[in-house]
Amino acid sequence: MSTRRDLLKCMSWAGAGIVWSVAGGVPRAVNLGGSALAAPAGGFSFVQISDSHIGFKADANPDPNGTLQLALDKIAALPQKPAMMVHTGDVTHLSKPEQFDTADQIIKSAKLDTHYVPGEHDVIGDDGKMFFDRFGGKAAAPGGWYSFDQGGVHFVALINVLGFSPQTGATLGKDQLEWLEGDLKGKTASTPIVVLAHIPLWSIYPQWGWVTPDADQAFAYMKRFGSVTVLNGHIHQVVQKVEGQVTFQTAMSTAFPQPEAGTAPSPGPMKVPADKLKSVLGIRDVDYVPMAGLKLSDQTLA
Amino acid sequence: MLQMMSRRALPLAAAAALALSVPAFAEDASQPTQVAATAPSTVTIDNFAFAPAILAIAPGTKVTWANKDEEPHTVTSADGGLMFKSPALDTDDKFSFTFDKPGTYKYFCSIHPHMVGTIVVK
Numbered sequence: 042m043s044t045r046r047d048l049l050k051c052m053s054w055a056g057a058g059i060v061w062s063v064a065g066g067v068p069r070a071v072n073l074g075g076s077a078l079a080a081p082a083g084g085f086s087f088v089q090i091s092d093s094h095i096g097f098k099a100d101a102n103p104d105p106n107g108t109l110q111l112a113l114d115k116i117a118a119l120p121q122k123p124a125m126m127v128h129t130g131d132v133t134h135l136s137k138p139e140q141f142d143t144a145d146q147i148i149k150s151a152k153l154d155t156h157y158v159p160g161e162h163d164v165i166g167d168d169g170k171m172f173f174d175r176f177g178g179k180a181a182a183p184g185g186w187y188s189f190d191q192g193g194v195h196f197v198a199l200i201n202v203l204g205f206s207p208q209t210g211a212t213l214g215k216d217q218l219e220w221l222e223g224d225l226k227g228k229t230a231s232t233p234i235v236v237l238a239h240i241p242l243w244s245i246y247p248q249w250g251w252v253t254p255d256a257d258q259a260f261a262y263m264k265r266f267g268s269v270t271v272l273n274g275h276i277h278q279v280v281q282k283v284e285g286q287v288t289f290q291t292a293m294s295t296a297f298p299q300p301e302a303g304t305a306p307s308p309g310p311m312k313v314p315a316d317k318l319k320s321v322l323g324i325r326d327v328d329y330v331p332m333a334g335l336k337l338s339d340q341t342l343a
Numbered sequence: 344m345l346q347m348m349s350r351r352a353l354p355l356a357a358a359a360a361l362a363l364s365v366p367a368f369a370e371d372a373s374q375p376t377q378v379a380a381t382a383p384s385t386v387t388i389d390n391f392a393f394a395p396a397i398l399a400i401a402p403g404t405k406v407t408w409a410n411k412d413e414e415p416h417t418v419t420s421a422d423g424g425l426m427f428k429s430p431a432l433d434t435d436d437k438f439s440f441t442f443d444k445p446g447t448y449k450y451f452c453s454i455h456p457h458m459v460g461t462i463v464v465k
Contacts, residue, residue: 136431247457
């Protein structure tokens with residue numbers, strides 16, 4: 042999809058505190074730790090949370106329930122109440138029933154319409170049955186993927202955490218790609234598209250499995266759309282890339298950070314001093330303004 | 344540590360084969376070696392890797408995987424878990440499987456599929 046140099050050129054790391062301003066002619070701001078502005082009339086806002094890892098108990102964060110609650114408190118305090126919330130996967134750490142129950146209870150307390158996609162931690166051992174029973178999309182296809190419309194924006198929730206095979210890892214698969222092609226067919230090119238998936242839909246660092254090899258095909262179907270925003274989780278940090286009309290964004294976790302690509306022996310949980318933890322966890326507020334597009338604001342829990 | 348011990352006990356040819364990629368090892372595996380009797384039957388999972396990545400055992404050996412990572416992993420046979428499939432192994436969890444028949448058995452972590460390993464039974 043792009044050369045490594047293009048990728049580096051277009052990426053900025055949350056850890057470096059870079060403010061992303063203009064890319065491909067589309068102004069977008071990332072306010073690390075900043076506050077949200079109210080969306081002008083006619084639009085709506087929604088929030089993204091990700092990687093809550095309920096059930097995690099190692100040193101990197103002994104209290105993921107508490108930090109998820111903190112994230113929801115942050116959302117409740119936003120100046121404009123979001124129309125809905127999306128959770129981009131790894132709701133639980135080990136796909137255990139009690140972890141799903143705890144996550145469900147905490148998230149429900151936010152009283153927000155919430156749309157989920159599973160992470161690989163949510164589908165261990167049962168191909169996601171427990172996950173889909175609780176968090177499956179309304180009118181989802183048999184494979185679990187689904188779409189919905191809100192305020193003029195078309196949301197597509199994709200699944201790239203099932204059917205892993207050795208080495209190849211995350212794929213969307215033929216069935217899902219066919220479904221996607223059909224799902225987008227009736228949409229006008231001016232419809233803003235927001236794509237949700239857990240694992241990044243572009244190649245960030247294949248050595249750590251931060252890649253979806255067949256995502257290119259999905260974007261071939263989206264070429265004609267003027268605005269495509271891709272919201273992913275999985276890597277527990279903000280990484281962004283703009284390629285043509287497509288903006289790719291990964292989100293912070295509400296549970297624990299992970300190292301930047303290639304900076305550690307493995308992508309395992311990164312331990313930071315306890316008083317720094319909240320500054321590497323976060324939420325994302327997204328404002329949609331008709332004609333102007335989507336404005337993303339990443340905010341830490343600090 | 345375990346890998347070093349097993350290598351020291353191996354004939355040179357087998358030790359060299361262990362250092363090569365999996366397909367290369369499969370070719371060399373047709374030659375008789377004394378790998379089976381001396382190899383360890385424990386695989387450690389550390390830093391998102393199986394160690395040793397290739398383990399040779401005698402038929403009937405029980406292999407135990409122990410997860411030392413803070414991240415959960417699984418041990419899943421490459422046929423998609425039909426032959427063996429562990430539940431999610433949290434830190435310090437273990438999983439065992441006994442290999443009765445000779446053969447080359449590849450496996451991976453179904454959560455992190457770039458983590459792969461091989462058990463050679465002969």
